[in-house]
Amino acid sequence: MKIFGIVFLYFYLCQSADEQTQRVRTGQVGRSVLLPCLEGPVLTPPLVTIWRKYEMIVVTHNHSQPVSTGHFSVLNDGSLKINGLMTIDQGVYRCETQPDSGPAYGSILLQIAGGLDAVEMDIKPAKSLPNGTLFIHKGTNVSFNCSSKSYPSQSLTWTFEDLINKDDRIAFGNGSSLHFMISNLQPSQQGNYTCRAQNSLSNSTAMKRQELLVYYSPETHPDCSWALISQPNLVHFNCSWYGGYPAPKLQVFLGHRTDGMRTITSLEDTENLEVTLNRTMLYEGQKIKCVAQHIVQRSSEEKSCSFTLTAPYPEGDPLVAALEGSNITLKCSEASSLPPAVTVWQRGEIHESIVPSSKYILAGRGPLYTLTIVNVTKEDEGLYFCWSENALTAKELEVFLTVRSSADNSGAVVGVFISVLIVVAGITLGLLAYSHRDRICLGDILFSRLEEDRTDVMSLVESDEEEVFDETIPRLPPLSNGQVPIPATTLVEIHQIQSSK
Numbered sequence: 001m002k003i004f005g006i007v008f009l010y011f012y013l014c015q016s017a018d019e020q021t022q023r024v025r026t027g028q029v030g031r032s033v034l035l036p037c038l039e040g041p042v043l044t045p046p047l048v049t050i051w052r053k054y055e056m057i058v059v060t061h062n063h064s065q066p067v068s069t070g071h072f073s074v075l076n077d078g079s080l081k082i083n084g085l086m087t088i089d090q091g092v093y094r095c096e097t098q099p100d101s102g103p104a105y106g107s108i109l110l111q112i113a114g115g116l117d118a119v120e121m122d123i124k125p126a127k128s129l130p131n132g133t134l135f136i137h138k139g140t141n142v143s144f145n146c147s148s149k150s151y152p153s154q155s156l157t158w159t160f161e162d163l164i165n166k167d168d169r170i171a172f173g174n175g176s177s178l179h180f181m182i183s184n185l186q187p188s189q190q191g192n193y194t195c196r197a198q199n200s201l202s203n204s205t206a207m208k209r210q211e212l213l214v215y216y217s218p219e220t221h222p223d224c225s226w227a228l229i230s231q232p233n234l235v236h237f238n239c240s241w242y243g244g245y246p247a248p249k250l251q252v253f254l255g256h257r258t259d260g261m262r263t264i265t266s267l268e269d270t271e272n273l274e275v276t277l278n279r280t281m282l283y284e285g286q287k288i289k290c291v292a293q294h295i296v297q298r299s300s301e302e303k304s305c306s307f308t309l310t311a312p313y314p315e316g317d318p319l320v321a322a323l324e325g326s327n328i329t330l331k332c333s334e335a336s337s338l339p340p341a342v343t344v345w346q347r348g349e350i351h352e353s354i355v356p357s358s359k360y361i362l363a364g365r366g367p368l369y370t371l372t373i374v375n376v377t378k379e380d381e382g383l384y385f386c387w388s389e390n391a392l393t394a395k396e397l398e399v400f401l402t403v404r405s406s407a408d409n410s411g412a413v414v415g416v417f418i419s420v421l422i423v424v425a426g427i428t429l430g431l432l433a434y435s436h437r438d439r440i441c442l443g444d445i446l447f448s449r450l451e452e453d454r455t456d457v458m459s460l461v462e463s464d465e466e467e468v469f470d471e472t473i474p475r476l477p478p479l480s481n482g483q484v485p486i487p488a489t490t491l492v493e494i495h496q497i498q499s500s501k
């Protein structure tokens, strides 16, 4: 039953097609099409075949003459081949043979589909890279227009594809062109844009694909920095400019003693450029500069960062005194060095490095470096160095530490006070004695000596505090000729005065 039904349906469809509907053939502009004349195989070879379009004869072919090679050609079985199809070839065709060669195919509607060879794409405002990829600055309002000349009609589709999206349809329409806008273009809209045109008659499609990149320059400024390495005479200069797409171009220039700046690297496409500088190529006051360019940036607004090389200069107090048993902190500041210096503390003439221990506390990572000596003893007295070295050169600050015992210290305070007192008293007495020298009678011996020398006045002061001055005031050697009886425990001050007689 089933099989019978299907066979019946088949015959019904064929019959109705034959009688009521035209057969449809679709050809494409520029191509060729073959319109059959007979339904089945040739029973009697035709002598003459006539083809009509809308009942008007377009070709009459005498089969004893050779097959024509023009726009229309009729083949041996009567079928019509149309070469180089044009839109005006559209129409209803019918053939007839003499003599009748078999069942006729019937009238044929030839439809002409056209275009599609040329899908045109216009993305504005975009610039083209050498490989044909387009790029546009981020934030731009972009116009996408696609057009295709398709006959008789077409549909156009814009799709977008990137790593996440697969052929997302953005716009669709019938018509000769399809246009859409993206305002404020963002990096997420970077990808491949495809315009697909489909002929509504032939269903044939044509498409064009365009890669579009969204470029933007970094928002920050290029950054110059130093990276110290273990060799003191070398340093890494680091220039970086992150956050742009594509990578910027960086180039490093180094000052030259006689002739401005010279480049020491090629122009490199990188976000981070690292250069190793050697002491032999550096000098005080030299400039090092990194110039950064980005394709999105106008050439007039060149961006750069730079340093002026400066030797280290450790500063601090060169003389420090400490009490035995106390803690003393030596200070050194290193603020000017470029590239940054490595600053360390050293001790003694041999510049022995000081390492942290219970005795030494080191602190500071620039600009202030301190060395704390815990529980100072007499052995700690001496020379210390604040040694500062950068890739340019090394400089040191000398610090001399004096250590006093606690006893020394209290004695010294009293001693200084008393010695000042005595000096003042001595000067007063001396001046008094000198101005009244005629009235004072100390004895013949002394004054006769004064008469002889005339130039020296001696102020003699008795003292019980001998030990106090021991360290600071040199004692006069005892006179040997016995002319002046000077006591051993006497402070002597000598003033030079002009002879007044």
Ligand SMILES: *[C@@H]1O[C@H](CO)[C@@H](O)[C@H](O)[C@H]1NC(C)=O
Pocket: 048, 062, 064, 065
């Ligand atoms: C076909 O062409 C031949 C010679 O080329 C001619 O003899 C003959 O009469 C033509 N037939 C018709 C029907 O015109």
Ligand SMILES: *[C@@H]1O[C@H](CO)[C@@H](O)[C@H](O)[C@H]1NC(C)=O
Pocket: 129, 131, 132, 133, 211
């Ligand atoms: C074209 O060139 C750009 C930049 O050089 C690159 O990012 C892109 O991947 C290239 N596109 C193709 C399809 O090669």
Ligand SMILES: *[C@@H]1O[C@H](CO)[C@@H](O)[C@H](O)[C@H]1NC(C)=O
Pocket: 140, 141, 183, 184
């Ligand atoms: C981009 O388009 C928006 C509206 O979509 C408009 O406000 C803005 O001014 C446009 N920007 C430019 C640079 O044309």
Ligand SMILES: *[C@@H]1O[C@H](CO)[C@@H](O)[C@H](O)[C@H]1NC(C)=O
Pocket: 145, 146, 147, 177, 178, 179
């Ligand atoms: C799109 O392109 C077509 C063909 O070039 C043009 O006729 C049409 O005006 C364009 N549309 C827009 C909005 O630019």
Ligand SMILES: *[C@@H]1O[C@H](CO)[C@@H](O)[C@H](O)[C@H]1NC(C)=O
Pocket: 155, 172, 173, 174, 200
């Ligand atoms: C485009 O044309 C097709 C039929 O030709 C129709 O179905 C469709 O709705 C049309 N689309 C638009 C956007 O006009």
Ligand SMILES: *[C@@H]1O[C@H](CO)[C@@H](O)[C@H](O)[C@H]1NC(C)=O
Pocket: 161, 162, 163, 190, 191, 192, 211, 212
């Ligand atoms: C665009 O397509 C090409 C080829 O399929 C692919 O190599 C490229 O990565 C795509 N570009 C983007 C931005 O996704």
Ligand SMILES: *[C@@H]1O[C@H](CO)[C@@H](O)[C@H](O)[C@H]1NC(C)=O
Pocket: 026, 201, 202, 203
């Ligand atoms: C085109 O596609 C439509 C729907 O998919 C179909 O009905 C029609 O027969 C197709 N035309 C041709 C010439 O393939």
Ligand SMILES: *[C@@H]1O[C@H](CO)[C@@H](O)[C@H](O)[C@H]1NC(C)=O
Pocket: 226, 227, 236, 238, 239, 240, 272, 274
């Ligand atoms: C240079 O700087 C970059 C980032 O700022 C960093 O990743 C790199 O390690 C630096 N190079 C050196 C030698 O420090």
Ligand SMILES: *[C@@H]1O[C@H](CO)[C@@H](O)[C@H](O)[C@H]1NC(C)=O
Pocket: 234, 278, 279, 280
């Ligand atoms: C530094 O430069 C000097 C002279 O140009 C060279 O002899 C030395 O090897 C360089 N040092 C390094 C580590 O490159």
Ligand SMILES: *[C@@H]1O[C@H](CO)[C@@H](O)[C@H](O)[C@H]1NC(C)=O
Pocket: 325, 326, 327, 374, 375
């Ligand atoms: C000296 O320093 C040590 C270690 O920091 C500390 O324990 C001690 O109390 C300090 N002594 C004085 C007198 O400040």
Ligand SMILES: *[C@@H]1O[C@H](CO)[C@@H](O)[C@H](O)[C@H]1NC(C)=O
Pocket: 325, 375, 377
């Ligand atoms: C300080 O040093 C002296 C001598 O080395 C020692 O006798 C004393 O105990 C030390 N004091 C402290 C607080 O460490």
